[in-house]
Amino acid sequence: MAMEQILELLQDEAKLSANQLAVMLGETEENVRKAIARYEREGVINGYHALINWERTETQKATALIELRVSPQKDTGFDEIAGRVMNFPEVESVYLMSGGYDLAVTVAGRTMQDIAMFVSKRLATIDGVLSTATHFVLTKYKDGGVIFNSDYEEIDERGSNLCD
Amino acid sequence: MIDYDKLMNSTAKRIKPSGIRKFFDIAHEMEDVISLSVGEPDFHTPWHIREAGIASLEKGRTRYTPNRGFMQLRTEIARFLARHYGVEYEPESQVLVTVGGSEAIDLCVRSLVNPGEEVLIPEPSFVCYVPITQMAGGVPVIIETGPENGFKLTAEQLEAKITDRTKLLILPYPNNPTGAVMSREDLAEIAQVVERHNLLVLSDEIYAALTYTREGHVTFASLPGMWERTVVVNGFSKAHSMTGWRLGYAAGPKEIISLMTKLHQFAIMSAPTTSQYAAIEALKNGDEDIAYMRGQYDMRRRLIVDGLNNMGLKCFEPEGAFYVFPSVKSTGLTSMEFSEKLIYGKHVAVVPGDAFGASGEGFVRISYSYSIKHITEALNRMEAFLAEL
Numbered sequence: 001m002a003m004e005q006i007l008e009l010l011q012d013e014a015k016l017s018a019n020q021l022a023v024m025l026g027e028t029e030e031n032v033r034k035a036i037a038r039y040e041r042e043g044v045i046n047g048y049h050a051l052i053n054w055e056r057t058e059t060q061k062a063t064a065l066i067e068l069r070v071s072p073q074k075d076t077g078f079d080e081i082a083g084r085v086m087n088f089p090e091v092e093s094v095y096l097m098s099g100g101y102d103l104a105v106t107v108a109g110r111t112m113q114d115i116a117m118f119v120s121k122r123l124a125t126i127d128g129v130l131s132t133a134t135h136f137v138l139t140k141y142k143d144g145g146v147i148f149n150s151d152y153e154e155i156d157e158r159g160s161n162l163c164d
Numbered sequence: 165m166i167d168y169d170k171l172m173n174s175t176a177k178r179i180k181p182s183g184i185r186k187f188f189d190i191a192h193e194m195e196d197v198i199s200l201s202v203g204e205p206d207f208h209t210p211w212h213i214r215e216a217g218i219a220s221l222e223k224g225r226t227r228y229t230p231n232r233g234f235m236q237l238r239t240e241i242a243r244f245l246a247r248h249y250g251v252e253y254e255p256e257s258q259v260l261v262t263v264g265g266s267e268a269i270d271l272c273v274r275s276l277v278n279p280g281e282e283v284l285i286p287e288p289s290f291v292c293y294v295p296i297t298q299m300a301g302g303v304p305v306i307i308e309t310g311p312e313n314g315f316k317l318t319a320e321q322l323e324a325k326i327t328d329r330t331k332l333l334i335l336p337y338p339n340n341p342t343g344a345v346m347s348r349e350d351l352a353e354i355a356q357v358v359e360r361h362n363l364l365v366l367s368d369e370i371y372a373a374l375t376y377t378r379e380g381h382v383t384f385a386s387l388p389g390m391w392e393r394t395v396v397v398n399g400f401s402k403a404h405s406m407t408g409w410r411l412g413y414a415a416g417p418k419e420i421i422s423l424m425t426k427l428h429q430f431a432i433m434s435a436p437t438t439s440q441y442a443a444i445e446a447l448k449n450g451d452e453d454i455a456y457m458r459g460q461y462d463m464r465r466r467l468i469v470d471g472l473n474n475m476g477l478k479c480f481e482p483e484g485a486f487y488v489f490p491s492v493k494s495t496g497l498t499s500m501e502f503s504e505k506l507i508y509g510k511h512v513a514v515v516p517g518d519a520f521g522a523s524g525e526g527f528v529r530i531s532y533s534y535s536i537k538h539i540t541e542a543l544n545r546m547e548a549f550l551a552e553l
Contacts (some may be wrong), residue, residue, distance in 0.1 A: 009536070020467060024463040047310050146461075163184065163266075163291050164340070
């Protein structure tokens with residue numbers, strides 16, 4: 001359906017107005033507004049966040065990816081433990097994985113030490129968590145589809161052909 | 165001391181340099197310039213196509229190809245033209261692979277035009293037709309198109325310029341810089357005139373894949389009686405985002421293609437081998453890339469046309485290529501003045517319309533071969549610019 005294109009456009013650029021989206025898709029502004037409202041209501045669109053490169057600010061931030069191996073519960077499988085993990089505000093994302101471990105958890109904190117303490121005190125102690133492995137993020141080259149490190153930013157090399 | 169000026173070719177010396185250059189030069193020296201001036205896609209060549217080129221290098225396929233291009237590539241070109249535009253060509257004798265569409269244009273003009281014969285060139289258009297005609301000894305005859313007809317060529321305009329020396333009509337649609345597209349109905353009127361006056365036609369369809377009308381692109385060769393009179397030029401630069409690979413092609417009657425091949429083999433030998441391998445992949449598995457990129461360009465096109473119209477720069481709706489050609493007459497400035505003030509004042513680069521022929525005066529060419537974010541920022545700056553004018 002054509003309206004699903006709204007999602008792809010907003011994923012790239014959340015600041016596009018309903019009017020701009022309507023123009024681009026050849027739809028009425030009202031239809032676009034309605035579709036967005038429905039996506040928000042149905043939990044398809046779950047928020048509009050700024051992509052911030054904290055490394056370029058004064059604020060100290062650390063991020064880690066934690067691999068959790070857990071034993072699935074009889075009736076609820078992985079859901080119950082995932083629920084416990086994701087309730088912590090320090091936890092940014094929780095994914096159920098295939099392969100060598102079960103839950104991939106990203107945790108943000110002020111320092112690496114804060115995160116290490118959080119993992120050992122809060123995550124490792126949850127019933128059913130068999131083991132944790134903490135991998136600290138050293139730098140973010142690219143996040144949310146956007147390249148952060150200017151050394152790798154793409155340069156528009158066009159504009160040297162004088163005919164076309 | 166050698167007086168080079170006296171020794172060099174006088175026709176070549178008389179050719180006017182491209183008018184696009186100036187704004188590139190200014191833009192290159194400025195920081196935070198938002199450019200809307202380039203004439204090539206912003207998409208990278210799709211990875212599967214690049215990979216086919218790389219794989220050919222790994223296998224050591226680094227030698228010449230046949231003069232006309234690989235048979236497999238010509239076969240795929242013929243299939244592509246049949247599949248998308250409904251015209252049939254024999255790969256053996258009616259297709260020639262060239263170094264970009266530009267080489268095909270040059271070969272075609274040199275193969276058809278005798279000294280003193282006239283070549284009809286609708287303007288505004290691609291800046292190479294006039295110099296190529298002049299170097300071939302032909303006489304460029306300009307047909308000025310205008311906004312009253314959406315920059316399309318009409319039968320009356322064409323008829324008015326025909327003399328007994330007219331040999332060739334160049335049909336540059338979808339058009340750079342105006343974005344104008346000729347529908348089947350529009351082309352049918354042109355075809356009647358072409359038939360009546362026994363003309364030949366060079367149809368430069370390099371932007372064919374980027375046509376946004378419901379009807380889609382109509383190749384001039386598909387009109388009744390026109391196949392025999394037409395050399396179709398197309399290529400990979402715009403359709404597959406392959407500008408730097410320098411690969412295009414011509415398709416037409418065997419007699420003309422063989423003469424073009426003779427000139428091609430003496431000047432060029434054969435088009436780049438790596439590019440030909442990549443192009444085979446592009447034609448075999450690239451239709452989805454084309455559809456995707458066309459969809460993206462189409463959304464940008466709507467956005468930029470709406471933005472320009474809202475800020476009072478009137479533009480008729482471009483239906484092809486990736487350019488809009490708004491009028492700047494409401495500002496009271498010439499194309500050049502407008503473009504200069506805009507780049508110095510707001511650091512936005514566009515190309516003055518008169519770079520594409522005198523009839524482009526009063527317009528500027530704006531490319532939307534840029535990301536939505538880039539276009540939005542440029543529109544904001546242009547709006548501020550007009551408010552301060």
